[in-house]
Amino acid sequence: METRGNLLDVHQLKVVFYTYRGVIQALNGVELWMDKGQRLGVVGETGCGKSVTAQSVMRLIEDPGEIQEGHIFFQGKDLLKMREEQMEEIRGRDISMIFQEPRSALNPVMKVSFQIAEVIGKVQKKPIKSVYPQVEEILQFVGLDAKRLMNMYPHELSGGMAQRVMIGMGLASRPKLLIADEPTSALDVTIQAQILELLDKLVSELGNAVMMISHDMGVVAEFCDQILVMYAGNSAEFAPTKTLFQNPLHPYTKGLLKAVPRIGRTDELQAIAGTVPDLVNPPSGCRFHKRCPHAMEKCKEKRPPFVEVEQNHFVACYLFSDLQGGAVHG
């Protein structure tokens, strides 16, 4: 199997969740890959599987969920074939993750400084007491008043401060990949701008790759250089940011871009007809076909392959699958 992307290569990832309603087919063959230092934005609507993808990379999918098929190559090694002890070496050290609601990701009854120290202690295999000077450094690094924060508990922090703490913890081990799951969605716009600026600065300094999961096209347009659009557990379109916005190919991507309001937008918004399918009983073939204005017979029968339509521009759609082999769609 050829490896694509020298940092991360997710291949045909299938994840299911067993529930009383039936089996949720959350990921249905997700494809994505990243190079070192790259910033990948993963976008899609609620339930498209973007968070499950991130959790799979961290191997945090637990019962009743199961990774059924696929490979996740991280620096050439398949994470899904590793023993849990090996994975623990990678988790938090080479790959770390920050979450949407930073205050609920912190333990409410422990001081923030202790929680950061605990992470550093674990990663560096040092006693917790000995790493407190590093905690102060980290707090300064993320633009916080370190002296004051050393004795504070999570509830004393604002959302923005808590997210800074999380970013500090996430970057403390100098990971090769930081997964940020909707890191600014719970924050006000002015605070969101601050956090994105901070992340941008730190990541440029440290040179690590970032997988930014977001529902906000604006956030990924500003932060990421590569974008994956997901729909109902599939990779729909994968391209460099500018290419994706300039020449969106998948009907879902096009629909999404037409539905986003923005300041100064003069054309009428266009909604995508229908609703996101229930993944206990997903549509056959292309999972988007019921909402797609261009649906053809074969879309209902077989899932379209994920192919390179023009250089570095991948789409899973029959409208373009014939163009494989370098043909450029204008």
Added chain:
Amino acid sequence: MDKSTTLLRIEDLSKFFAIKKNLFSRSAYVKAVDHVSLQVPQGSTFAVVGESGSGKTTLGRTILKLIDPTGGKVIMDGKDILSLDKKDFLEYRRKMQIVFQDPYNSLHPRKLVKTIIAEGMKIHFKGIGESEIRERIRDVLEQVGLREEHMFRYPHEFSGGQRQRIAFARAIVLNPRFVVLDEPTSALDVSVQAMVLKLLKETKKEKGLTYLFITHDLSVVDYLADQVAVMYLGQVVEKGPKSTVFQHPAHPYTRLLMNSNPVPDPFAQREKQIVKGEIPSPVDPPKGCRFHTRCPFVQPKCKENEPSLEPFKGNPEHVVKCFFPLDT
């Protein structure tokens, strides 16, 4: 009266919440809404924009008397409706409706959609028969893009966007004149948001409604609003016709807010300006101009004196609460 008649005049409306700092101190106040005045033209969409803690939601609820105001007036039909007694106020309950942000909490989980929508009608349209109610529910469901059979379902059977349609149906079935929309699309995905926004726009036109649209999202404001007021720590800092304010945001806060909004266009050229700091506690707001702690253009005067809302460049429609409004 001028060309656009005013439906609703809000004068010096205030809502202070008393809080105890500790057992022995005197009670302090959170000035959630601090002397806000707005004139909402008939048939317009008046957007109130602000971040969390700006008081925008409290403003909406105080206008509807869902929260009792500390002071001020809300004038409709020439009457201060806040001072009406319960019996006289009932009519205005019908005329003024609200759609809440979270459609997962605003619909009773154990009631049928039919019951949810009929509840208001039974109170406000005395003597109306079952079949008449049924007919109106059918009509209103159709108006919001749902089907007749949906009335026999429970809220959990619907998606977020559909639930928000039900909440909207419940509001408009009473033939209100004024609807407060409190972040009606913030909990929804973009493709669904687009549908709900279009529905709100079209229904307004059809039924001649007037909206007070509360939101933190400036791009949605640009899509829907005619008038806009920007709130910061309980006060209106800038207000005017949307096109004027968006083309020429004069208050530094408005400008920074617009600047902070991420643009879904990687080719957009713009200077990125970041507001420093966070919104201060409304219990103890900064002296002088409340924005001075975060303002990049702060002057000594701003820390001492509080500016008043003044017309910008002599335009009485566009007012700004700043000593040094941005001119370029």
